[in-house]
Structure formats: structure tokens, C-alpha cells
């Protein structure tokens with residue numbers, strides 16, 4: 001697993017050069033003054049997130065801090081949400097960044113205790129102060145002293161009986177020895193999870209060797225002295241000035257324990273800047289240019305093979321919006337490739353002339369739209385309506401992004417009213433969009449159709465949430481909550497920050513008070529309503545379909561991939577795919593003859609095959625990127641044409657089939673630029689400091705090669721290669737440059753939709 005690209009604007013001040021102090025020089029106390037004299041101190045008080053923000057602010061604007069940072073912190077937070085530890089121990093607390101981040105995550109996941117072990121009493125005092133400020137003193141306990149002595153003391157005092165999750169981030173030579181001590185004391189047992197920082201860079205061979213040894217190897221090497229020469233001197237001497245020679249526990253550990261280990265790559269808070277990605281793009285220009293030129297030559301010399309059908313006198317004008325994204329481009333291409341109509345395109349562009357779609361051979365004319373949010377919805381709607389009038393558009397295929405979903409509905413409605421039957425749109429009206437797009441309205445609607453939904457409630461206050469939890473579970477007993485029924489709470493509006501808290505299972509197992517205190521940290525109000533939804537354990541799937549006059553004309557389902565950026569269709573005849581299709585047909589049928597548009601659902605599936613239960617969790621009444629699975633598919637192109645040419649099926653009997661499905665000659669689609677950086681480059685970066693077991697580090701590149709040979713890039717086609725070149729060498733470099741110049745924060749990007757996700 002790898003993390004997304006690093007956001008340069010979040011970078012901490014650079015770490016001081018070798019030989020210069022980068023901690024324990026007074027900056028830790030300076031940090032306390034900075035936080036407590038912060039102008040926003042009142043909103044910082046009691047809020048773990050705001051305390052972390054203040055620490056980050058110090059790290060960015062004042063001095064480097066050796067904190068785990070946001071990117072790596074997120075990996076451990078995800079692990080906490082997954083493992084749901086009751087007791088977590090961290091070795092090395094420093095100023096409390098990881099302690100506050102993970103202590104808060106533990107509380108949300110229903111855990112009971114977070115021990116932060118820190119040998120430096122001054123640092124420990126800083127942790128205690130900031131933990132108190134964050135309101136986490138009830139769950140976090142800071143223990144001062146060397147980790148091995150503290151572990152042993154906590155154990156003998158009966159305070160620590162088992163470690164569910166341990167975060168190792170202290171003195172590198174002590175990682176393996178402390179783990180062995182915990183094994184010997186029975187604190188680490190099968191099921192315990194260890195998360196160790198810095199094992200890739202600067203590297204920790206003694207630790208990696210230990211956790212990767214087999215039982216036999218451990219038995220054989222028992223009693224051998226530690227080999228620390230593989231650790232750099234800088235690491236070995238890190239604490240020498242204050243603590244002299246460090247001594248370690250000599251425990252033999254429990255050789256019968258074996259670990260499953262996994263390397264996870266992520267960024268230090270100093271990170272790599274946007275500029276590196278821009279340089280990478282420049283470095284690859286010769287490769288992409290060669291691919292593009294060769295593709296153009298093949299197309300030129302292939303005679304009529306790649307010629308696009310020429311629009312004749314009867315041709316229609318088809319407008320496709322969203323061609324800056326792969327989904328819009330795919331649709332424009334499939335229409336241009338198989339039908340003799342005039343394809344025009346319109347889309348928002350963050351910078352003029354950088355949309356990959358405007359350079360497609362499929363597109364005869366391109367209009368630039370202002371983003372709905374940038375100038376207000378009215379301007380966006382008016383410009384789009386002007387394009388439809390001016391170009392006498394016969395069919396509009398809307399492929400816009402989530403930000404314009406409701407506005408697109410408004411455009412469709414107004415254009416239909418104004419132009420009448422001479423205009424068709426693959427776009428639902430605004431009322432339909434609102435009904436399907438709003439999470440709570442969608443749930444109500446699905447329930448009204450008699451289809452199963454996870455138990456869901458719209459809540460406008462914390463009290464309301466508590467009351468529902470009380471009546472649906474045994475929260476009122478104020479004792480251990482039944483493991484059975486749990487809920488997740490999600491904001492109804494688009495709130496990326498609150499979304500990251502969605503996986504907190506409610507009620508918290510600690511009981512009523514803990515649950516209330518958690519709810520009080522959220523701003524649930526009539527203006528910011530939440531949906532309380534029954535938690536269903538299962539796999540997530542997404543679908544894309546085209547619905548024409550209430551009939552499903554094209555359908556595909558695939559495992560949700562989100563930021564993995566890969567799409568692989570479920571076999572259309574599988575029980576699961578058919579169940580999802582039936583569900584889609586039911587909704588389409590209910591929409592009636594005026595129901596035309598793209599319809600996508602997210603489902604949670606519990607159980608398998610015919611016994612699978614389907615729970616719809618979200619509806620997106622717009623095109624889904626999974627439409628790439630239909631790329632180069634004439635059958636899918638036909639389905640769009642039936643919207644604008646009702647006689648099509650009479651003219652071409654048997655075309656299209658009742659429901660178009662993707663061809664299965666392509667295993668799946670991916671985005672080569674994303675794959676190269678995330679699966680290949682980051683893994684190569686690990687190699688220099690990698691001590692062994694190459695098979696593990698090569699897993700990412702293996703997937704990359706698999707994709708390269710067996711999958712298909714979603715943006716490149718031989719007869720239309722320019723958008724591919726523009727995407728990687730114009731569009732994205734310009735976006736990163738923009739982020740660099742404006743200091744805009746981002747933590748992940750979606751290569752296909754152009755979305756840059758915020759840092760928090």
C-alpha cells in the first residue's frame with residue numbers, strides 16, 4: 001500500500017543539517033508558548049484536530065519537529081479504525097503529535113487506553129500539557145522513562161496486561177529489543193499489531209530481520225548479540241549527548257511468535273514538493289512524445305481503418321460536457337468513432353487551453369465554461385444554455401462533476417422547456433438530481449420503493465443521535481454495548497474533513513458518556529445535518545448505467561476502487577452483477593418515461609453469490625468513471641444514439657442489445673501516470689534502504705507491470721493520442737504549478753477527474 005503524493009504547502013520547515021541539533025534545543029518549550037499564545041487558543045482548547053493544526057503550523061512556519069506527520073499518521077489512524085484496539089502503546093512520544101492523533105482515533109474506535117512512553121521528562125511534560133489541552137487526558141497516559149523500564153513497570157503494576165496495537169517511533173536499536181520484552185511478558189500475543197515508523201528510511205534492519213524471522217531461525221539465533229552496525233552512526237548516537245550509551249533489555253522474546261509484515265510507504269512532514277512531480281513530467285516528455293508520434297503515424301498510415309465517420313447532412317449535433325475528465329472523453333470518443341455525428345464539447349478548465357479533451361480528434365469544437373463554484377451557479381447555467389442554443393444541440397450528454405450536478409439538472413430542465421422535443425439530454429432534471437443525490441432523501445426514496453436499505457436516520461442534533469442509538473441498541477443500559485448493531489454517522493453535505501471520521505462505530509463500547517462526549521465534538525445542527533446509518537460489514541461495489549426513458553440501456557458493476565484508480569468489471573452474468581442490475585432497473589422503472597440520464601450506485605454487499613444482500617448506500621445521478629469499461633464499444637455508442645434517433649432500433653434491427661455490457665477482452669482499465677508514481681516510483685525509492693525480502697518491496701511494481709501488459713490505460717487510444725500527452729505534460733503540471741504558487745493544500749489527486757483533495 002502506498003500513500004498519495006505529498007502536498008508541498010504542508011511541508012514542515014526543513015530539518016537542520018547533519019551535525020546541527022534538530023530537537024532538544026528548546027524548540028519543544030517554544031512550541032508550548034506558540035500554541036498557548038495562539039490567537040485561536042479558545043477554539044484549540046478541547047479539540048484534538050485544532051491542537052494538531054497548531055503544532056503543524058509551528059512546524060511549517062517556525063522549526064522542524066520530528067513528528068509522524070499527517071501522511072504517515074493517516075495510515076496508523078486507518079489501522080486503528082480497522083484493528084479497534086482497546087489498549088495501544090506508543091514508544092517515543094516527543095511533543096505528543098502522534099499521541100494526540102492516535103489517542104483521539106482510539107477514543108473514536110471505542111478503545112480504552114493509550115500509553116505514550118517517553119524517556120525525556122521535558123518532552124513528556126510537553127505531551128501532558130498538549131494532551132490536556134486537546135481534552136484527551138481521560139484516555140491518554142504519559143509514562144516517563146526508558147521504554148523497556150516503563151513497559152516492565154506497567155506490567156508489574158498490573159496496569160498493562162495486553163497490547164493490542166503498538167506504535168514504535170523511538171530509538172531504532174530498541175525496536176527489536178522492546179518487542180522481545182513485550183513478547184516475553186505476554187503483552188504481545190497472536191493478534192497484536194505492530195506499526196513501526198522509519199523502517200524504510202532511514203531503515204531499521206535489526207527490527208525488520210527480527211519480525212521476519214521464522215520460528216526456527218529465531219530459535220537458532222537465540223542468545224546471539226545484537227548486530228547494530230547496519231544502523232547509521234547518526235541514528236545510533238542520536239541521544240548520546242544527553243543519555244550517554246543506551247542500554248537495552250536483554251529479553252530473549254518468544255521465538256514461537258511469527259509476524260506477518262507489510263511495508264507501507266509514506267512521507268515525512270518535510271515531504272517532496274510539487275516541483276518534483278513537475279520535473280518527473282518533464283523527464284517523461286521524450287517517452288510520451290514518442291508514443292504520441294508513433295500513434296499518429298500508425299493512424300495516418302492505416303488508411304481508412306482509423307478514419308472517423310464523416311458527419312453527413314442528416315447528422316446531429318451532440319454536446320458532451322466533462323471532457324477534461326476521462327469519463328467525458330471516453331463518451332465523446334465512442335460516439336465519434338462509430339457514428340457520423342458532429343461532437344462538440346464544453347467543460348470547465350482551471351487554466352485556459354489545458355483540458356485534455358479539447359485536443360481530442362473526436363471533438364470538433366470546444367467551449368470553456370466557468371466552474372459553477374467560481375462565478376456562481378447562474379453564470380455556469382447561462383453559458384451552458386447559450387452553447388446549447390448557439391450550436392442548436394440535438395443531444396446533450398452530461399458528464400459533469402459532482403460540483404455541477406444540480407446545475408446540470410437545471411440546464412436540462414430549462415433547455416427541455418425552451419427547445420421542446422427537438423432537444424434531448426442524458427441528464428436528469430434538477431428535482432430528480434436532488435432526490436437521488438442527497439443521502440437522506442435517497443434513503444427515504446429507496447425505502448418507499450420497498451427496497452432494502454441500511455437503517456438510516458437524518459439527525460439535526462447530537463441529542464437526536466443519542467436518542468436513536470438508545471432505542472436501537474442497548475446504550476440505555478449504560479453497560480457494554482452489544483457487539484451486534486453499530487452505526488456510522490456521516491454529514492449529509494459534502495464535508496471532506498468530517499468524512500474522515502465516518503468510520504467511527506457508534507455507540508462507543510465505553511458507554512453512554514463516552515458516546516455523548518464524542519457526539520459533542522461534531523457540529524450536528526439543522527444547518528449541518530448528519531445521517532446515522534447502520535454499519536454493514538461487507539465489500540463495496542459501484543455501478544454505472546445509462547437509463548433512457550426509464551429503461552436501463554447499459555450497465556456495469558465493479559469493485560469500488562476510489563483512489564486506487566483501477567476498474568475491472570464484474571462478469572455481467574454473475575449473481576451479484578445481476579442483483580445490482582435488477583435494483584437499477586427498479587429505480588429506472590419507477591422514474592418513468594421522462595427518466596433519462598446516467599445513474600450510478602454504491603452498494604455494500606454482505607454475503608456471497610445468490611445469498612448476497614445488497615445495501616445501497618449512495619446514489620450518484622451522473623456518469624461514473626467506470627464508464628471507461630465501455631471504451632471503444634460500438635454497442636454502448638448505439639445506446640446513446642437511440643436517445644436522439646428513436647428510429648435507430650428499426651433501422652438497425654438487433655442493435656443495441658436490451659442492455660449493453662462491456663466487452664471482456666480488456667481485463668481492466670488504469671491510469672499509467674498514477675500507477676507509475678504510486679506503485680512503481682515510490683517502491684523504487686525504498687530500494688536503497690531496503691535490507692532484504694525484495695519480493696515484498698516488488699509487489700507494487702509487479703502490479704504495475706501486470707497493468708502495463710494486461711490492462712489498458714484509460715486515456716490513451718492509438719487513433720487519438722494527444723489528450724494522453726496533454727493530460728500528463730500540460731494539464732497536471734499546470735495544476736501542480738498552480739498549487740505550488742497559490743500554496744493550496746492537497747493530499748491526494750484523482751488523475752481521471754482532475755480533483756485535488758484537501759489536506760484534511
Ligand SMILES: C[S@@+](CC[C@H](N)C(=O)[O-])C[C@H]1O[C@@H](n2cnc3c(N)ncnc32)[C@H](O)[C@@H]1O
Nearest residue numbers: 067068092094097098118119146147169170171
Ligand atoms: C521521533 S520522536 C517521536 C515522535 C512522536 N512519536 C510523534 O510522531 O509525534 C522519538 C522520541 O522517542 C524518545 N525516545 C527515544 N528513545 C527512547 C526510549 N528508549 N524510551 C522512551 N522514549 C524514547 C525521544 O526522546 C523522542 O522524543
